Amino acid sequence: MNKAITIDGKTLPFEDGQTIMDAALTAGVYIPRLCHNPELKPHGSCKLCVVNANGRNVTSCTMPASDGMVVTNNTPELNEDRKALVQMLFVEGNHICPACEASGNCQLQAAGYYLRMESPHFTHFYPPRRVDASHPDIFLDLNRCILCELCVRASRDIDKKNVFGISGRGIDSHLVVNSESGRLGDTNMAVTDKAAHICPTGAILIKRKGYTIPIGKRTFDQKTLSEFHLGQVKQPEPDGE
Amino acid sequence: MNNQARISKVKIATCSLAGCFGCHTSLLDIDERLFDLLGMVEFDRSPFTDIKHCGPCDIGIVEGGVSNAENARVLREFRDNCKVLVAIGPCAITGNVPALRNNIDLWDCFQEVYLYDPGTEGNQIPNDPELPLPFDKVYPIYEVVKVDYFLNGCPPSPDAIWNFLTDLIEGRKPEIDYKLLRYD
Numbered sequence: 001m002n003k004a005i006t007i008d009g010k011t012l013p014f015e016d017g018q019t020i021m022d023a024a025l026t027a028g029v030y031i032p033r034l035c036h037n038p039e040l041k042p043h044g045s046c047k048l049c050v051v052n053a054n055g056r057n058v059t060s061c062t063m064p065a066s067d068g069m070v071v072t073n074n075t076p077e078l079n080e081d082r083k084a085l086v087q088m089l090f091v092e093g094n095h096i097c098p099a100c101e102a103s104g105n106c107q108l109q110a111a112g113y114y115l116r117m118e119s120p121h122f123t124h125f126y127p128p129r130r131v132d133a134s135h136p137d138i139f140l141d142l143n144r145c146i147l148c149e150l151c152v153r154a155s156r157d158i159d160k161k162n163v164f165g166i167s168g169r170g171i172d173s174h175l176v177v178n179s180e181s182g183r184l185g186d187t188n189m190a191v192t193d194k195a196a197h198i199c200p201t202g203a204i205l206i207k208r209k210g211y212t213i214p215i216g217k218r219t220f221d222q223k224t225l226s227e228f229h230l231g232q233v234k235q236p237e238p239d240g241e
Numbered sequence: 242m243n244n245q246a247r248i249s250k251v252k253i254a255t256c257s258l259a260g261c262f263g264c265h266t267s268l269l270d271i272d273e274r275l276f277d278l279l280g281m282v283e284f285d286r287s288p289f290t291d292i293k294h295c296g297p298c299d300i301g302i303v304e305g306g307v308s309n310a311e312n313a314r315v316l317r318e319f320r321d322n323c324k325v326l327v328a329i330g331p332c333a334i335t336g337n338v339p340a341l342r343n344n345i346d347l348w349d350c351f352q353e354v355y356l357y358d359p360g361t362e363g364n365q366i367p368n369d370p371e372l373p374l375p376f377d378k379v380y381p382i383y384e385v386v387k388v389d390y391f392l393n394g395c396p397p398s399p400d401a402i403w404n405f406l407t408d409l410i411e412g413r414k415p416e417i418d419y420k421l422l423r424y425d
Contacts, residue, residue: 090335097424098331098395099338104425113422118391119334123384126336126343215425224419 005069007051020060020071021049030226031073032082032114034089034107034200035148036061040157043149046089048082048111083115090120094129094143095201101210102202104218108146109201110225132177134185137207138196144203145175151204155195163189175203251410252298254285254323258312259339259379260305262288264330267396271403278403281410298323300409305332307380308339311373320386325409327390329402331424333382334391340379347377390415394423 002013005020007029014023024031025038035046044062051060052072060073072078089095089108097103111117132140147166152175155163163184167176179186189195191206198204215221219228257265265288271278286295295301295315301323307313320326331337342350355366382388392405392415401421408415 094340094344096331096335096337096341099341100425109424112424113419116417116419116422118393118417118422119328119383119388120381121383124336124340124343124381126340126378128344 003065003067005065005067005071007071007073008075014065018065020051020053020058020063020065020069023065024060024073025230028230029073030230031060032079032111032225033061033229034111034146035150037150037198040150040153043153046146046148047085050081051078079115082111083117084121086111086115086117087119087121089146090117091122091124092127093146094126100144100202101205102144102199104213104215104221106202106220107200107225107228108144110220110228113220114225129174132184134183135187135189135207136185137191138184138189139205139207140175140177140184141203141205142175144201146201146203147173147175148200150198150200151175151195154198155189155193158194159189161188161193161195163187163193163195250283251281251300252285252296253282253287253300253302254295254298254319255287255289255302256295256304256315256319257288258303258305258315258333258382259308260330260332262304263396264304264402265289267394267399268402270399272399274399274403278406295319295322299325301326302329303327303333303382304329306336306339307376307382307385309373309375313376313385316382316386325389326386327392327405327409328382328388329392329397331393331395334393336379336381337395340381343378347375392417394421395425397421398423 004011004013005023007024010029012023012027012029019042021031021036031049031051033046033049035043036049042061044059047059049060050057053063053069086108095108097109100106103109129142131142149166152164152166155161163178165176165178166173168174176182177184177187196204196206255265284290285298286292295318301319303316303319303326307316328334332339336343351366356364392401394401398421401417404421405415405417
């Protein structure tokens with residue numbers, strides 16, 4: 001007999017080695033996420049995908065599924081926690097949606113919509129962050145970085161270039177660029193790299209593409225984050241593809 | 242009868258602090274529904290009435306963030322006088338575009354705008370005592386006073402404003418439809 005877990009009462013089969021997230025994705029059950037992308041090794045840092053498995057809260061993208069595991073996911077309590085996490089991400093950076101090219105294609109924004117975030121609630125940090133426009137084809141705007149490490153993983157594991165890394169600890173953690181000058185323009189990053197197209201927010205943008213698709217016709221103007229995550233593995237381009 | 246109707250009308254005050262009046266313009270864009278609205282509400286302090294101070298009101302609608310001492314004074318007056326306070330638009334909710342200056346030293350900002358910007362004549366930083374004291378940062382209004390409801394959108398669409406206001410006026414907790422919840 002096949003091994004199975006239940007999520008919110010629904011029985012889902014899984015294969016050995018699959019995480020709760022893998023089993024859910026295979027079955028078309030949505031667990032909110034920001035730092036996870038099925039194409040890359042799980043990271044477990046954004047905590048949006050936390051579910052309750054056998055009475056304990058665990059990140060579903062890193063927790064292996066085990067036979068008979070009882071998981072709750074889409075509950076008001078977990079969704080309130082997720083909303084608080086998104087609110088903290090909003091106040092920790094400088095996320096000014098009306099002034100951002102990625103608005104409408106941004107998964108942080110879409111997570112806010114999905115979780116019905118009406119305000120960031122917490123006190124804004126307004127941290128001073130750097131903008132790097134040194135690359136001929138790519139903008140790097142650290143105001144919008146949520147430290148999901150998707151670019152770090154994509155550059156290391158898919159592009160094999162190791163362009164990005166995280167430096168510092170705790171609240172001082174920040175994205176760094178692997179060049180002597182620390183500037184993106186002095187790396188071998190190319191606009192065709194996976195890392196250039198994987199940012200869930202507007203921290204990594206392709207130049208001269210910003211408004212080719214107008215606001216109102218972009219990815220999350222058409223569909224919810226759950227429809228997007230379940231419907232395609234591919235990331236939205238800054239120009240809405 | 243006429244008197245009765247006037248007494249039962251909901252009193253609304255509105256203001257724009259560090260905002261662009263876009264939210265007010267979007268309110269006017271409810272078009273002919275303005276007639277229905279005016280049947281239900283009476284405006285107290287608002288750019289529509291030119292009343293200068295907010296009296297006791299049922300609903301206060303605040304556009305824009307808090308960027309100077311005058312903004313803070315008006316906001317406190319609204320909170321003291323309005324039973325329900327609504328933050329409308331991202332400037333009131335996050336600081337939005339005016340808050341882009343929050344990472345720039347205020348003096349540097351002033352010099353850039355008034356002294357170095359090409360085309361400025363006289364090269365003088367405004368210093369009249371009547372001008373309100375600018376704050377070092379622009380703050381969302383919920384970081385200054387308690388806010389009861391938030392209406393997102395830059396600006397919120399006329400439909401979002403209409404649904405929100407009719408809910409509130411008719412005594413319901415405003416429910417914002419997924420399609421109308423927008424931060425941009």
